[in-house]
Amino acid sequence: MSLTVVGSIAFDSVKTPFGERDRMLGGSAVHFSLAASYFGEVHVVGPVGDDFGESELSVLTEHGIDTTDVERVEGGDTFFWRGHYDYDLNTAHTDDTQLNVFGDFEPKLSEGSRSAEMLFLANIQPDLQRQVRAQCEGARYAALDSMNLWIDTARDSLLAAIGEVDCTIINDAEIRELTGEPNLARAAAKVMEIGPRAVIAKQGEYGAALFTESGFFALPGYPLEDVRDPTGAGDSFAGGFLGYLDGEGGDLDDATLRRAMGYGTVLASFNVEEFGTERVARLTREEIDERFEALRAMTQFEVPADLP
Amino acid sequence: MSLTVVGSIAFDSVKTPFGERDRMLGGSAVHFSLAASYFGEVHVVGPVGDDFGESELSVLTEHGIDTTDVERVEGGDTFFWRGHYDYDLNTAHTDDTQLNVFGDFEPKLSEGSRSAEMLFLANIQPDLQRQVRAQCEGARYAALDSMNLWIDTARDSLLAAIGEVDCTIINDAEIRELTGEPNLARAAAKVMEIGPRAVIAKQGEYGAALFTESGFFALPGYPLEDVRDPTGAGDSFAGGFLGYLDGEGGDLDDATLRRAMGYGTVLASFNVEEFGTERVARLTREEIDERFEALRAMTQFEVPADLP
Numbered sequence: 001m002s003l004t005v006v007g008s009i010a011f012d013s014v015k016t017p018f019g020e021r022d023r024m025l026g027g028s029a030v031h032f033s034l035a036a037s038y039f040g041e042v043h044v045v046g047p048v049g050d051d052f053g054e055s056e057l058s059v060l061t062e063h064g065i066d067t068t069d070v071e072r073v074e075g076g077d078t079f080f081w082r083g084h085y086d087y088d089l090n091t092a093h094t095d096d097t098q099l100n101v102f103g104d105f106e107p108k109l110s111e112g113s114r115s116a117e118m119l120f121l122a123n124i125q126p127d128l129q130r131q132v133r134a135q136c137e138g139a140r141y142a143a144l145d146s147m148n149l150w151i152d153t154a155r156d157s158l159l160a161a162i163g164e165v166d167c168t169i170i171n172d173a174e175i176r177e178l179t180g181e182p183n184l185a186r187a188a189a190k191v192m193e194i195g196p197r198a199v200i201a202k203q204g205e206y207g208a209a210l211f212t213e214s215g216f217f218a219l220p221g222y223p224l225e226d227v228r229d230p231t232g233a234g235d236s237f238a239g240g241f242l243g244y245l246d247g248e249g250g251d252l253d254d255a256t257l258r259r260a261m262g263y264g265t266v267l268a269s270f271n272v273e274e275f276g277t278e279r280v281a282r283l284t285r286e287e288i289d290e291r292f293e294a295l296r297a298m299t300q301f302e303v304p305a306d307l308p
Numbered sequence: 309m310s311l312t313v314v315g316s317i318a319f320d321s322v323k324t325p326f327g328e329r330d331r332m333l334g335g336s337a338v339h340f341s342l343a344a345s346y347f348g349e350v351h352v353v354g355p356v357g358d359d360f361g362e363s364e365l366s367v368l369t370e371h372g373i374d375t376t377d378v379e380r381v382e383g384g385d386t387f388f389w390r391g392h393y394d395y396d397l398n399t400a401h402t403d404d405t406q407l408n409v410f411g412d413f414e415p416k417l418s419e420g421s422r423s424a425e426m427l428f429l430a431n432i433q434p435d436l437q438r439q440v441r442a443q444c445e446g447a448r449y450a451a452l453d454s455m456n457l458w459i460d461t462a463r464d465s466l467l468a469a470i471g472e473v474d475c476t477i478i479n480d481a482e483i484r485e486l487t488g489e490p491n492l493a494r495a496a497a498k499v500m501e502i503g504p505r506a507v508i509a510k511q512g513e514y515g516a517a518l519f520t521e522s523g524f525f526a527l528p529g530y531p532l533e534d535v536r537d538p539t540g541a542g543d544s545f546a547g548g549f550l551g552y553l554d555g556e557g558g559d560l561d562d563a564t565l566r567r568a569m570g571y572g573t574v575l576a577s578f579n580v581e582e583f584g585t586e587r588v589a590r591l592t593r594e595e596i597d598e599r600f601e602a603l604r605a606m607t608q609f610e611v612p613a614d615l616p
Contacts, residue, residue, distance in 0.1 A: 017490075087490035182325075182395035184513070185531045205492070206514040209528060216606050218528030220517060223493045258609035293611060298524050300608055301566035303601060304556075 002041035003246040004113045005032045006132045007122025008079050008102060009046040015084040018228040024276040025056050028122035031232035034280045035239025035267040037063035038288055039247040043113040045069040047101040049076035059281055068110045076101035089230045090204040109135045118246045120238055123147050126157040133164045143167035143242060151178050163195040169238050172201035202234050210261050217258050222269035222295055229275040233268040236280055240267030266291045310349035311554040312421045313340045314440045315430025316387050316410060317354040323392040326536040332584040333364050336430035339540035342588045343547025343575040345371035346596055347555040351421040353377040355409040357384035367589055376418045384409035397538045398512040417443045426554045428546055431455050434465035441472050451475035451550055459486050471503040477546050480509035510542050518569050525566050530577035530603055537583040541576040544588055548575030574599045
């Protein structure tokens with residue numbers, strides 16, 4: 001089994017009340033692929049510039065991630081984002097975005113990336129998402145992320161892209177904005193009418209909710225006393241979620257999707273404990289499974305003995 | 309076993325995007341006691357004015373609630389609140405508050421109310437909460453709710469009141485404000501240092517989280533496609549939570565507290581489906597247990613078979 005992700009590979013400069021970092025490795029495809037790498041084979045697709053060195057690339061290759069489709073654009077600069085968070089770590093404040101090589105990105109997938117069984121279209125322009133979806137015809141399960149920028153500026157393309165995937169993973173505020181429906185359950189139902197069999201509403205520190213045809217499932221965020229940098233948490237969630245699904249193979253029934261929600265929650269929680277990719281890059285599968293079991297212990301309860 | 313609640317008995321005028329009601333029965337003690345009435349004996353303590361009629365009182369007495377300590381103040385008017393909600397139903401906008409008979413309220417508990425085993429101090433001035441706590445010396449479990457108004461204007465009294473209860477049930481933003489700690493897990497730990505063995509963070513549509521010495525538990529809000537009026541949801545949560553605990557007797561161990569969180573979540577969900585007390589007033593215990601089981605089915609997941 002294998003998993004392809006297309007998205008941004010970036011340098012991020014981030015300041016939070018708990019510290020700051022300048023030009024650290026980031027980007028949606030990076031956070032996703034590191035999280036997913038603990039479950040199986042991952043192919044990453046995205047452009048970088050001359051400023052992207054071997055030390056950055058090796059963070060990926062050391063995790064066994066296939067970087068064949070990390071396209072180096074000569075004379076170009078890597079995507080750059082600068083942002084900060086105040087004590088409300090749910091809200092990112094963007095101070096600077098430089099698209100750089102991402103501005104002219106035309107995804108061209110190698111055979112290895114094209115033949116993956118699962119596909120994640122990270123938050124990029126929806127027409128690019130559709131191009132990649134079309135190249136990965138054989139993927140039996142595809143998911144996408146998006147954001148308010150594309151809802152505002154490329155709504156029709158985004159709706160078409162959503163219609164071509166099995167699962168939509170976006171922030172709950174964006175599900176409401178996309179559908180014009182303030183009630184989350186109704187909004188998720190409207191997204192499913194477009195095509196996806198599953199909708200995941202990411203809710204920041206409150207966790208995530210899964211809507212499928214057969215019902216509803218939700219998990220709280222894993223409680224942490226130290227949250228240093230939430231950048232990339234949503235992509236690490238998606239990486240844990242799809243990575244686990246890819247590792248499972250077979251039927252993606254509701255019980256499997258629920259466990260995948262658990263792994264997504266766990267990877268997101270490791271992501272936010274340190275800056276950028278610092279924590280997720282040095283995880284072990286044992287640490288992941290331990291926290292998965294801890295999360296399960298925190299969310300289970302029994303029916304009263306006297307209930308009929 | 310029995311349960312006493314002190315709090316407001318009110319007329320509420322509420323407008324939401326889904327309708328409006330004028331001077332309907334409301335108030336924290338009313339929402340709480342109706343929710344708790346499905347589990348056992350409830351005594352309600354609070355003042356009303358001449359405008360509070362038999363039809364209002366009978367909503368309580370028809371649920372078997374003891375209204376001996378509903379104190380009628382001659383020549384006075386009942387507490388009145390007018391508010392509205394926009395599509396973000398998590399935020400109440402207050403348009404008018406008339407304390408009326410509540411302004412001079414001095415709780416005097418009858419023997420029945422004083423001898424209850426459990427006590428809920430709904431969101432009222434913390435010195436009043438302490439007076440009632442002192443009168444209910446024998447209560448083996450006491451909980452309180454509060455709000456930002458008392459954090460701002462009666463902080464020392466509130467801290468003293470919190471120090472005298474076993475469980476604090478407040479909105480998560482208020483736990484952060486009270487402790488000056490933006491991280492919820494740390495904030496809850498700080499509240500427990502004041503005295504309570506348990507802290508419940510109410511999170512609106514995102515559900516509620518329970519912090520105890522032995523750990524963390526959280527439940528999402530029950531997903532509803534129709535939410536009409538969130539007024540009283542927090543008090544219905546507390547009524548379901550403490551009502552279930554009271555019905556259990558015995559040790560209030562973590563497993564029991566978790567089930568109580570489930571019943572709180574269920575009662576809050578019924579509360580918001582219609583205006584004011586309309587839905588909770590005509591519930592059956594069977595409907596409550598059915599939704600409890602549905603909630604459990606929505607939140608459980610299994611460890612993967614291949615996990616060591």
